[in-house]
Amino acid sequence: MSAQGRIGIGYDIHRLVEGRRLVLAGVEIPFEKGLLGHSDSDVLTHAVCDALLGAAAAGDIGTHFPDSDSRFAGAASLELLTRVVELINERGFKVANIDAVVLAERPRLAPYILSMRERLAAVLQIEIEFVSVKAKTNEGLGAVGRGEAMAAHAVALIVANS
Ligand code: MG
Numbered sequence: 001m002s003a004q005g006r007i008g009i010g011y012d013i014h015r016l017v018e019g020r021r022l023v024l025a026g027v028e029i030p031f032e033k034g035l036l037g038h039s040d041s042d043v044l045t046h047a048v049c050d051a052l053l054g055a056a057a058a059g060d061i062g063t064h065f066p067d068s069d070s071r072f073a074g075a076a077s078l079e080l081l082t083r084v085v086e087l088i089n090e091r092g093f094k095v096a097n098i099d100a101v102v103l104a105e106r107p108r109l110a111p112y113i114l115s116m117r118e119r120l121a122a123v124l125q126i127e128i129e130f131v132s133v134k135a136k137t138n139e140g141l142g143a144v145g146r147g148e149a150m151a152a153h154a155v156a157l158i159v160a161n162s
Helices: 043-055 077-090 110-124
Strands: 006-018 033-035 093-103 131-136 149-160
Touching (some): 006 043, 077 110, 110 131
Antiparallel strands (some): 006 149, 093 149
16 A cells, blocks of 8 residues: 555536525535435535545446435435545545535525535544635536536545555
8 A cells, every 4th residue: 555645536517406405515505496416416525525536546426326226316425425435444545635616606605615614524534624615606607607507626635544
């Protein structure tokens, strides 16, 4: 096992529709729309999962939690992230830090950033100072800018856990 850190990148996008809850990093955010998908469609947590799996070269969220598997219907994505962290640990790594950005035209996410970082840090088993979440609008451009979708990017660093 190399003592060097390994980095990974994650990206996700979900449609915004009426009649769904909006959940980001496990935090429910009051809004007239929510993200469409098989699980709770927590686009931020999905990007973090893929960044961690990518750092371990361990596939992606789709291979571990397929849409075709009814066990994951409506799943809380923080539970999926818990499983991803276990998988990382089983492979001899622990999470060092993550950085993420959510792209959302509305609502304003600034009031929820601290809560999102707290939720993620608890699942990742690291201090909050090692968990960064940022939010940006898409300047009115494209599907995100028109309020039809939210997207997220994340990077993660993992290190040997010995
Ligand atoms: Mg997703």
